[in-house]
Every structure is written in C-alpha cells, then in structure tokens.
Amino acid sequence: DAGVIQSPRHEVTEMGQEVTLRCKPISGHNSLFWYRQTMMRGLELLIYFNNNVPIDDSGMPEDRFSAKMPNASFSTLKIQPSEPRDSAVYFCASSLGQGGKAFFGQGTRLTVV
Amino acid sequence: SQQGEEDPQALSIQEGENATMNCSYKTSINNLQWYRQNSGRGLVHLILIRSNEREKHSGRLRVTLDTSKKSSSLLITASRAADTASYFCATEFWGGNTGKLIFGQGTTLQVKP
Numbered sequence: 001d002a003g004v005i006q007s008p009r010h011e012v013t014e015m016g017q018e019v020t021l022r023c024k025p026i027s028g029h030n031s032l033f034w035y036r037q038t039m040m041r042g043l044e045l046l047i048y049f050n051n052n053v054p055i056d057d058s059g060m061p062e063d064r065f066s067a068k069m070p071n072a073s074f075s076t077l078k079i080q081p082s083e084p085r086d087s088a089v090y091f092c093a094s095s096l097g098q099g100g101k102a103f104f105g106q107g108t109r110l111t112v113v
Numbered sequence: 114s115q116q117g118e119e120d121p122q123a124l125s126i127q128e129g130e131n132a133t134m135n136c137s138y139k140t141s142i143n144n145l146q147w148y149r150q151n152s153g154r155g156l157v158h159l160i161l162i163r164s165n166e167r168e169k170h171s172g173r174l175r176v177t178l179d180t181s182k183k184s185s186s187l188l189i190t191a192s193r194a195a196d197t198a199s200y201f202c203a204t205e206f207w208g209g210n211t212g213k214l215i216f217g218q219g220t221t222l223q224v225k226p
Contacts, residue, residue, distance in 0.1 A: 004155075033214060043156075043201065043216040056213060091155055098212040099144060099163075099205070104155030 006092050006105035013112055018080040021108045024073055025094030033102065034067055034077050035091040043091075049075065050097065082112045119202060119217040127225050132189040134220040136202030137182075143207045145178055145185050150199045150219070159187075159200075194226040 005024040013019050025032050033048040047057040052069045060067070064083070069075040079086055089109050093102040119136045126132055136145070144163045148156040162169045162178045162185070169176045175188040189196055201219040205212040 031212070035216070042218040045213070045215055048213060055208070093156075093214075095212075095214075098207050099161070100212070101146060101158035101161060102148075102156075102203075102214055103158070106155050 004092055004094050004103050004105035006090075006108050008108060009106060011108060011110045013082055013110070015083055015112055016081045017112075018078065019082045019086075019110060019112075021077040021090050021092075021110070023075045023077070023092030023105060025075070025092070026103055027073065029094035029096055029100075029103070030072070031095045031097045031100070031102075032069060032075050033091075033093040033095075034075070035093065036088045037091060037107070038088045046077070079110075082110075084112045087111050119200075119220045121220060122218070123221045123223070125223040125225065126192055128192060128194055130192055130224075132192050132196070132222055132224070134187045134200050134202075134222070136185045136187070136217055138185075138202075138204045138217075139183065140204075140206070142180075142204040143212065144205045145176075146203045146205065146214070147174075147176060147185075147187050148201045148203060148216070150201065152198075156201060189222075192222075192224045194224050196222060197224045198222060 007022045034046040037043045046059045047067045049069045067077045089107045091107045093104045095102045146161045147159045150156045160171045162176050173190045178185045199219045199221045201216050203216045
C-alpha cells in the first residue's frame with residue numbers, strides 16, 4: 001500500500017479564494033482524521049470520520065471550513081473563502097479505528113497571501 | 114482544545130545519552146500513543162500503551178503510563194543523531210465505534226553527534 005496520499009503537497013493561494021485539499025486513506029482503514037499544524041497552536045484535530053460518516057467536527061474553526069468523505073477511499077477538506085490565518089500544514093491520517101495506530105500523509109502546506 | 118501537554122518543549126543531548134520526554138493529559142483515556150515527526154514530514158507511530166498497562170518496551174523505547182497522575186513518559190535509550198525529531202503523545206478516547214486521537218504540543222529533540 002502506498003500509505004495515506006494527500007494532494008497537493010503545496011498550495012499557495014490568494015485571500016478569498018477557495019482551497020480544496022484531498023486525501024486518499026489506506027485501503028481498509030475505516031477512520032479518517034484531518035489535522036492542522038501550526039507553530040502557535042500545534043497539531044489540532046479538525047474533524048474525523050468513521051465509515052465515511054463525520055463523527056466529530058468540533059475542531060473545525062469556522063463555517064468557512066467543510067469536509068466530506070463521499071466514499072471509503074477519498075476525503076476533501078475545503079476552505080472557502082481562504083484567509084491568511086489559514087496558512088498551516090494540513091495532515092490527513094487514517095486508522096483501523098479503536099486502538100489502531102494512525103498513519104499520516106505527508107501533509108499539504110497551505111499558504112494564503 | 115489540546116489534551117496532552119508535553120515537557121520539555123525542547124531537549125538537546127549528546128549521542129549515546131538517554132532522552133526522557135513527559136506527557137500529561139486531562140481526561141480519561143483508552144490508550145496513549147507516541148509519534149515521531151521529522152522536519153517537513155508526517156507523523157510516524159512509535160508505540161501504543163493501553164490504559165490498563167503501566168510500562169511497555171519497543172527496541173530502545175520505553176513508555177510508562179500512570180493513569181492516576183494522568184501522565185506518561187517516553188524514554189529513548191542510547192540516543193543517536195538520527196533520533197533528532199519532534200515527539201508527540203496522543204491520547205485516544207473511544208466513543209461509539211471509533212476513537213478520537215488528540216495530540217500534545219510535542220517535544221523537539223536534538224541529538225548532537
């Protein structure tokens with residue numbers, strides 16, 4: 001398995017634009033997590049899914065953020081409109097669920113100018 | 114909000130020395146995991162300790178868990194320059210049929226050759 005695959009690796013966009021981050025979890029994993037990492041706030045859990053269903057989105061900072069998981073092999077995190085304070089590295093991770101170790105993608109480094 | 118708090122925030126040691134990192138958390142957990150992050154990369158799982166376990170070993174890693182004090186420690190023995198990285202503890206809570214994985218702020222370890 002190629003591991004968790006995120007795209008793009010780097011994204012530079014202008015304030016106000018829509019940004020879509022993509023994630024392909026490891027086949028067979030039923031839990032998927034989206035995290036945001038910044039120097040100031042560390043690694044924050046934004047939302048996680050189990051069997052494609054959002055379980056907890058309490059970490060999503062604002063209504064500008066939305067996440068979907070239309071099937072077991074694909075998830076998106078969308079920011080619309082983007083703001084400079086959204087600049088961060090966004091990680092997707094997947095696991096087998098309770099007690100399973102999480103496998104992380106390489107992350108998407110987002111810069112909003 | 115972050116669940117785990119780690120100390121020290123940064124640690125610098127000589128190759129061959131042992132490195133100890135501590136993690137404290139606030140609420141009940143089902144297990145605690147330690148991850149490593151090399152600069153610019155995703156996190157990699159190191160070891161998991163269940164809430165009913167007190168100590169666990171894996172190679173040069175030794176993890177302890179004290180649920181009464183809500184704390185854990187990670188010991189890396191005979192450190193190597195290649196151990197230079199950031200180390201994170203993560204607490205897992207089980208709800209329904211999935212687990213919520215919350216990360217601490219991390220400890221940055223530098224091992225000097």
